[in-house]
Amino acid sequence: MKRQGRRVNSGSLISTKVLVLIPIAVGINLLGGTLCSTLKLPLFLDMIGTILVACLSGPWMAGLCGLLTNLFLSVVANPIYLPYAFVSFLCGVVTGYLVKMGLFKSKLGVVIIWLTCSLVNTIAASLITVYVYGGASGVNSTSLATIALLATTKKIFLSVMSTAMIENLLDKAIVFIIAYTIINKIPSHFLNQYSPNLRSDR
Amino acid sequence: MTDNWVRRLNPKTKLLMIPVFGIATIVSPGMLLGLFLLLVVIVMAWQANIIKKFLQTMISFGIPIAVMLFIIQGLYSPQNHTYVANLGFAKLGLEGLMYGGKLLVTLLVFMGSFYLFNKTIYSGELAAALIKSSLSDKGGYLILASLNVVPQMKRQLQVIKEAQEARGVQTGGSLLTRIKVFIPLMGPVILSSLIDTQERGMALELRGFDLKNVSKTSYIQVVDTKLDKLFRIGMLLFLIIVTAFSIYLKVRR
Amino acid sequence: MKVSSKDVISVNNFSFSYPQTKKPAISSMNFTVKEGEFFCIVGANGAGKSTLCDSLVGLIPQYFLGTTKGQVLVNGQETTKQTVAELSLEIGLVFQNPFNQLSYTTSTVAEELAYGLGNHGIPRSEMLDRVAAVAKKMRIESLLDRDPLTLSGGQIQRVAFGSTYILNPSILVLDECTTQLDPIGSEEIFTIIKQLNDEGVTVVMTDTETERLSMYADRILLLDNGLQMGVDKPQAIFAREDLEKLNISTPLNYQLTQELTKIGILDSPEFNQDIILEKIKEVENGYR
Ligand SMILES: Nc1ncnc2c1ncn2[C@@H]1O[C@H](COP(=O)(O)OP(=O)(O)OP(=O)(O)O)[C@@H](O)[C@H]1O
Ligand SMILES: [Mg+2]
Numbered sequence: 001m002k003r004q005g006r007r008v009n010s011g012s013l014i015s016t017k018v019l020v021l022i023p024i025a026v027g028i029n030l031l032g033g034t035l036c037s038t039l040k041l042p043l044f045l046d047m048i049g050t051i052l053v054a055c056l057s058g059p060w061m062a063g064l065c066g067l068l069t070n071l072f073l074s075v076v077a078n079p080i081y082l083p084y085a086f087v088s089f090l091c092g093v094v095t096g097y098l099v100k101m102g103l104f105k106s107k108l109g110v111v112i113i114w115l116t117c118s119l120v121n122t123i124a125a126s127l128i129t130v131y132v133y134g135g136a137s138g139v140n141s142t143s144l145a146t147i148a149l150l151a152t153t154k155k156i157f158l159s160v161m162s163t164a165m166i167e168n169l170l171d172k173a174i175v176f177i178i179a180y181t182i183i184n185k186i187p188s189h190f191l192n193q194y195s196p197n198l199r200s201d202r
Numbered sequence: 203m204t205d206n207w208v209r210r211l212n213p214k215t216k217l218l219m220i221p222v223f224g225i226a227t228i229v230s231p232g233m234l235l236g237l238f239l240l241l242v243v244i245v246m247a248w249q250a251n252i253i254k255k256f257l258q259t260m261i262s263f264g265i266p267i268a269v270m271l272f273i274i275q276g277l278y279s280p281q282n283h284t285y286v287a288n289l290g291f292a293k294l295g296l297e298g299l300m301y302g303g304k305l306l307v308t309l310l311v312f313m314g315s316f317y318l319f320n321k322t323i324y325s326g327e328l329a330a331a332l333i334k335s336s337l338s339d340k341g342g343y344l345i346l347a348s349l350n351v352v353p354q355m356k357r358q359l360q361v362i363k364e365a366q367e368a369r370g371v372q373t374g375g376s377l378l379t380r381i382k383v384f385i386p387l388m389g390p391v392i393l394s395s396l397i398d399t400q401e402r403g404m405a406l407e408l409r410g411f412d413l414k415n416v417s418k419t420s421y422i423q424v425v426d427t428k429l430d431k432l433f434r435i436g437m438l439l440f441l442i443i444v445t446a447f448s449i450y451l452k453v454r455r
Numbered sequence: 456m457k458v459s460s461k462d463v464i465s466v467n468n469f470s471f472s473y474p475q476t477k478k479p480a481i482s483s484m485n486f487t488v489k490e491g492e493f494f495c496i497v498g499a500n501g502a503g504k505s506t507l508c509d510s511l512v513g514l515i516p517q518y519f520l521g522t523t524k525g526q527v528l529v530n531g532q533e534t535t536k537q538t539v540a541e542l543s544l545e546i547g548l549v550f551q552n553p554f555n556q557l558s559y560t561t562s563t564v565a566e567e568l569a570y571g572l573g574n575h576g577i578p579r580s581e582m583l584d585r586v587a588a589v590a591k592k593m594r595i596e597s598l599l600d601r602d603p604l605t606l607s608g609g610q611i612q613r614v615a616f617g618s619t620y621i622l623n624p625s626i627l628v629l630d631e632c633t634t635q636l637d638p639i640g641s642e643e644i645f646t647i648i649k650q651l652n653d654e655g656v657t658v659v660m661t662d663t664e665t666e667r668l669s670m671y672a673d674r675i676l677l678l679d680n681g682l683q684m685g686v687d688k689p690q691a692i693f694a695r696e697d698l699e700k701l702n703i704s705t706p707l708n709y710q711l712t713q714e715l716t717k718i719g720i721l722d723s724p725e726f727n728q729d730i731i732l733e734k735i736k737e738v739e740n741g742y743r
Contacts, residue, residue, distance in 0.1 A: 016403045016406050017403045019403070020402045023350075024398070027354075028355070028392050031391075034352075049392075052392075052396065068344060072349065082313075151278075156279075182389060185389075186393065190396070190400060
């Protein structure tokens with residue numbers, strides 16, 4: 001039988017080049033995440049890597065990256081993070097699609113991604129907090145704010161959501177600023193091996 | 203690592219325990235089955251000689267959640283109709299308490315079996331088991347590489363931090379100053395690790411990572427005993443029976 | 456030296472450009488490497504050494520995006536006819552940063568060495584034998600149970616080297632594989648490379664630093680700005696006038712011979728240790 005010339009990447013579902021990004025991105029996420037949990041900050045900062053993957057290899061890889069991040073956060077930091085894996089997955093996919101639409105090229109676009117992502121995150125995370133944890137996933141400032149709101153409004157979902165929204169807007173703002181800065185510092189050497197939709201100058 | 207039967211179980215068996223126990227707890231009515239499964243996990247943790255750490259983790263995880271559930275569900279659940287106590291500012295409802303209790307047990311079963319899995323496997327063994335079970339070795343790669351990457355990045359961060367300190371940059375101090383120092387620290391680490399991935403991918407390709415139509419082998423031997431297979435089949439049967447029985451109870455009511 | 460006349464690598468009019476760049480990173484490369492040869496590629500930073508190495512092992516054009524012209528043959532077969540993994544059984548690559556060559560999926564050096572074998576489906580019993588043999592060759596027997604990530608740079612480079620060599624390639628491509636190591640670490644690697652070459656392994660090696668290459672190389676390819684400036688014996692390459700212009704340092708021993716030639720002690724600037732010693736002795740005797 002004659003051996004046909006073939007390309008290594010063509011046959012596989014995920015090319016190695018894309019695959020190796022994911023552990024690094026998960027590592028970046030974990031670094032931010034564990035940092036926040038050790039410093040007891042009311043933030044997560046566990047999405048920088050996911051955004052980078054969203055830019056370099058698209059929505060589904062970003063989703064996978066988010067999913068894995070929470071899986072590991074629950075191993076290394078706190079098992080509470082496990083159910084929120086779904087939220088991280090969703091945020092990765094949404095960010096990926098918005099990047100694909102070319103929104104990462106301009107600052108205004110990034111603002112739109114930031115707002116969308118915060119909103120998606122808030123709704124999905126609140127659903128998890130309410131349905132998995134019955135309202136609060138631990139004793140921290142966020143949960144206390146939720147209880148305070150709950151005592152006055154008597155509406156669980158609304159209370160959970162309003163505290164989550166504020167937290168998320170702040171968290172995602174920091175995360176997107178960092179990711180945007182990094183993306184613009186990546187040498188074109190590296191970028192030209194992927195098919196990103198990132199810089200307006202080309 | 204001490205040797206005992208829990209540790210010797212195939213990683214796949216312990217992995218399967220997590221969804222089976224968790225789902226069985228969710229679908230079964232009330233929390234009795236959940237409590238029983240929790241007991242099973244505790245006994246296994248005891249047998250695996252990790253009982254002290256196990257209980258510590260479970261308690262530090264469970265108590266805050268129990269407190270929050272007590273307040274949020276017990277006092278403010280819209281389902282509350284039967285009140286068992288009046289605390290003055292709010293009334294304690296039975297329905298909310300039951301709901302909160304079930305939730306707590308479910309969470310503990312999930313987290314407990316997850317913790318057990320996590321602490322009684324050797325990570326290389328998991329990859330080998332996954333590769334053997336033809337469950338994508340790429341999945342095995344993602345899991346192991348992610349776990350291995352963090353310590354390395356932390357080391358890089360430490361190196362940069364020490365360099366900064368040597369140049370007189372303040373890295374201690376209050377929370378805010380620490381954050382202010384930390385964020386610019388992370389930039390270079392992130393960038394360099396990202397660029398490193400290119401060579402890592404090359405190395406993997408060169409070492410046959412992407413080879414197809416080859417049944418891959420592993421240096422680590424994973425034992426998959428008859429007992430393991432029996433356990434796994436047993437767990438699946440158990441889940442089916444519990445689910446069927448719960449549906450039957452629901453329908454009859 | 457047992458250099459045979461058989462060509463194991465032949466590069467025919469080969470060019471490669473990375474995406475979105477105007478100028479090719481390497482262009483019109485034409486050379487062959489003989490079986491058993493110690494072949495060196497010398498060039499300044501950015502000259503295209505890594506690009507050339509990646510082309511030899513098939514990563515270009517299979518892994519890197521970009522456009523190619525011409526062909527590279529390894530053992531008579533075009534590199535595009537096989538996957539990079541299959542090709543690595545014939546030609547192995549070790550690169551500069553040893554950390555990037557680890558698989559990141561293993562927790563002991565022994566597993567790390569065996570990783571490539573596992574991917575090729577080598578049975579475990581054979582795997583154990585080959586791990587033991589390679590560990591001996593790379594002098595890392597005492598490290599087999601250690602976690603690779605806790606080793607020193609020189610140790611990791613030997614592990615990386617071992618995990619390439621364990622696939623039994625008859626050609627090794629070494630891309631600045633000692634640049635990041637301390638002097639002791641790089642000395643250890645050089646000793647191993649030399650030993651493998653003496654055993655008949657063809658070696659293709661790049662470096663920016665020429666001192667040591669000049670002692671081992673059978674032939675040197677001079678690279679500048681993506682262009683092949685010449686392939687020749689070290690004596691001829693280091694006698695060139697344009698080296699300084701190409702940002703390549705002349706090794707001390709060649710500087711020495713050149714100086715000795717200038718003052719008339721040597722007849723030609725060809726480096727030959729025996730002749731130099733002889734001449735110096737003559738001069739010494741003359742003074743007495
Ligand atoms: N992915 C890439 N995209 C675009 N240009 C690239 C890429 N990789 C390398 N180059 C360019 O190709 C040329 C050759 O690079 P190469 O890395 O092969 O040089 P080198 O001789 O190995 O350098 P060094 O000594 O720094 O390792 C350089 O001009 C470099 O900037
Ligand atoms: Mg190079």
